[in-house]
Amino acid sequence: MQSNEAFHQVSRSIKPGHRFFKGTSQSTKWYVKKTLSSSVVILLISLTVAYGHSTFPHFPDTVVVAKQHNSVTIPCNVKTKRPVTWRFTTDGEDEEVADNHDGFNLTVSDVDVPMLGEYSCWNGVEMLSSAYLRFEAVDEEYGSLHCRAKSYSCNFSCKWNHSDFTAVRLGLGHSCTDGEKSCTWINSTGRHSDGGLQFEITHSLDPCKEEKNKLEVTAEAINHYSYLKITKRFYLREIVQPDPPKRLSCQEMPGQNLKVNITPASSWSSPHSYFSLEHEIEYVYRDNGKTGHSTSADIPKGITKLRARSRDSLQEVKLWSKWSPWISTSTCISTIMS
Template identity: 50%
Template sequence: MTLLSWITAFLLIGATAADQQAKLNHFPENFAVAKQGKDSVSLTCLTTTTGPVTWKHNNDEESDFKDNMSQSGHNLIVRDVEAPLLGEYSCWRDGTKLSSTLLLQETEEEEDITDSLLTCRAKSYDCNFSCRWTEGKYRAVRLGIGPDCTNGLPTCHWVSSSGQPDSEGFQFELTHNLSSFGEESTMLEVTAEAIDDDFFFLKKTKKFYLRDIAVVPDSPRIVSMKVVQSQLNVSIEPPSSWSTPHSFFALEHEIEYILRDNGETIISSSSLIPKKISKLRARSRDPLVFSTWSQWTPWENWKNSCQCRKKQTSELSPKCLERCKRKMERRRTEQSQNLLK
């Protein structure tokens, strides 16, 4: 191939890359991967009809790389695969597109790259967990669980990305069939396949035990607040997404509250807190593995802080005492006005 052909090819890549990348908002159904160190890859026209077919590379029938291609029946053999030869190959008959295949190039990455690209966590010990793919240069990603996915078998159930990633990458919801109640002897295998903007293909498998997944519960529920003498008894329940039975999958809770008198903020692990507070919120975690704390619940106001009739003057804060005095003065004024009528 001449130098001019290579220059022309790279210019054409720039013109076709945007169109191809626009199509990569989901993982392609048909693709072939040119392995490192192999001379050629065979592409198959997926049609059940007979008759001659014509192949196009990136919708161009007149390729500058015909010396790298040879047709055998419905198949196209692509040799010496390099960057200019990557992209979409489609087969046609009488102006009708029969099928298309995306030709990708295998890429080599560091052995431990999966740990930095793929992080997994769960809201409970049930069979569902989520994984996030954090590398932004990959435009289409899919994940699968089990040896079938690791070995690339057609029986693998893949979960594919769709659309554009958010600021933290692609997120996937996965399901496993391991028991949460006993000792683990089987590791989870999560296989990731990813395609970047230049049609390079990455495949990595991450193996870990279920117990190694970071379990972060959803925010708990504050179900009641009751006055018990000089304290407030706060009742907290696990979130609806948490594993059951709760007696086995116990959570510990923390309550953060703000004192009404001086505005001091305090965090307590007890369900009994001072009743002279203005507002409170709660969070939870698994105490057995010291998991990450959940997000705090929204702040809840303690509305019984100034019940003037039910409290002795000594129990009221200066702020509430002043409020009660003004309330009593308004009441006396109204009574006096009623007597004058």
């Protein structure tokens, strides 16, 4: 992402140990003030649970998101009759913000990389609340999140491919899109074979009824510099991609043909008469090594090996499964006899 590259370029220009509260030049000086009222509109995200490790000691309860060089207000979420003080923590270093005016809101102006970190409000030695300040990131390629359903059962899977973020979580429904407390966030179940984070999501759709409303999946991701939010909307039928066929068996027919029987994957919805699949068979000719394809169950006898793939036969969006492993013709014929 170009925006993340810019963040890293700025961070590399900062000298180690350089602080930005006092004694800095006007080009890098912090303009931090407290105010009881704010005209700045901020995006306040509750991030109570997430998967993955991070560069901070615990995943933040609250994140305040800002655009680079804009102003942002950070609220103290616990009110008290006594004055509060503010502290700033980053990379294990803690400092009191050099502004002692009373107030429950802290305004950070001209947000830049040195200002990213944890801001906490205090009543004496008691911390009342804290929030992490992060840049607002944009998923420029919109390719970080991919979802797939193996069938019309009550769950589907999503994969997160963006390696720049160290903590990611997913949620289903409007409550997650809107950042409501009622959202049930979902953690990753592990890593995909290609390194992406894998998520399993359960839904309550009836597979025998027509879908009227799209599913809404929201992903939230965070790293040391930025916060990213993505929402994808789709019908379940648009992401159905069966697993490869479970078994191929071949029957020798009179003449020059083989009849191929294809058993759907165990994960495919049943009854198969209702959830019908269409198949494509790929085979290799014995005499010249060329490949042929057929969407019919009848294929030539003079072949050395074959494989098949499947897709939903009724939907407009039809995603082919991966190919089944190659099997020899002799194995295919012996399978039907076993």
